[in-house]
Amino acid sequence: MYKAILFDLDNTLLDYTSSELDAMRRAIDHHRLPELSGFEWETFRAVFAPINWTYWSERVERQIHISQVLQYSFRDTLIQMGFDPSLSDPLASTYWKLFCSTCHVMEGAQNVLVSLHGHYPLGIISNGIGEAQRARLKTGGMDHYFDHLFISDEVGLWKPDRAIFDSAVRAFGVDHSEVLFVGDSLQDDYRGAASSGIDFCYYNSEGLTAGEAYTPKFAIQSLSELALLLNRSSF
Template identity: 35%
Template sequence: MSYAAIIFDLDNTLLNFELCERQAILGALEACGISLDLHGINETSFLQVYETYNSKHWRQRETFSPGELIEMSYRSTLAQLDIQTDQISNLSQNFWDIFNHSAVIEPDVNKVLAALAGSYHLAVITNGFVSAQIPRMQAAGIEHFFEEIVVSEAIGFAKPSPEIFHHTLSRLDLTPAQVLYVGDSLTHDYAGAMQVNIDFCYYNRKNQVLPQEVQPKFLINELLKLLELLS
């Protein structure tokens, strides 16, 4: 096979979104002097409640800013757990300060990118906010590997919309047949790549069983295996 470019998803493909978010959620509590131990609540319980509300509130991301959504998530979580504080706005600010500088990368990311950079054009397509995604890549020290970093907020289209893929192909001046896309989401990455006839490599980081109708071109559970299949 002869690809000219490898395009990556960002969250839970290159960066471990779950650990970055966990650091930010709990780090903000610590920065604002809110002790879960004093309220008899363990971290796992707090995170479970937070994630429930966070998923709900982020469905309103077209209406509210990221900071407002984080405030809403903390406010709902603390209310349910009966934790009183006047630090809601500070929690949100601290969350973003920590999250935007979190640099928890997936295993072997630097080795894989360094190996590919000499032979392929590299790019990223990510859903999210420019103010978060770019600083996180910089904090991880990986942004220099990529010729193009396409963030959904910047162009007004998010995966799996074909427009974000077409935009990236245009920036790279390549056709779909010249590109391999690597991602962890069947809903956003696989579905999007299939719509524009880009070969898809599914990074199955949790070894999930795929639905029978899902048939990616390649499947890996370690990023290092990407080097093997491209060799």
């Protein structure tokens, strides 16, 4: 019988992709980039994405703050597209403010939290940035559902490190076998939960093939399935 449910946040409960695109387009419009000769939104996105991913993935090792990740990403993108890189700082600042106040929710997320809240203690384990994650949850009216939030830049631990999962289990005062973790990433979520001895529910909204190396306890394609699983099971 599970006594606590933990969730990943981005692309599990909150739609990171939609939030990013929404904030990005509004920031670009605010700074009037579409008025520049030769500017194309699709080209900007295609150039920005791999640059931003590189800076983001290296941020811990290189000790780069999120503000620098964004500044460098916008700077390099503008340079590559042949535009004035001095726009990068104000563009990054505007984007971050907009992103932190933008909350697109994954389908079924609100309903599943309502159904579980009060029946299970709920928590978050996220590799995101605390300022953004807390603000987005508040914007979406979802922050009150959670007893504990474990956000990597606040606790100094990153999934799939089992230590962040162990910390969450200790906070709830339960055994590892009494916790279910729900997430969309086999690399970060499954590996971290498995190494900590926590059952993992793979939120596989796109119906991807997991591969033989991954054996989640459960797999769901919609969040509504989670409440059904918990309601009918005597794990």
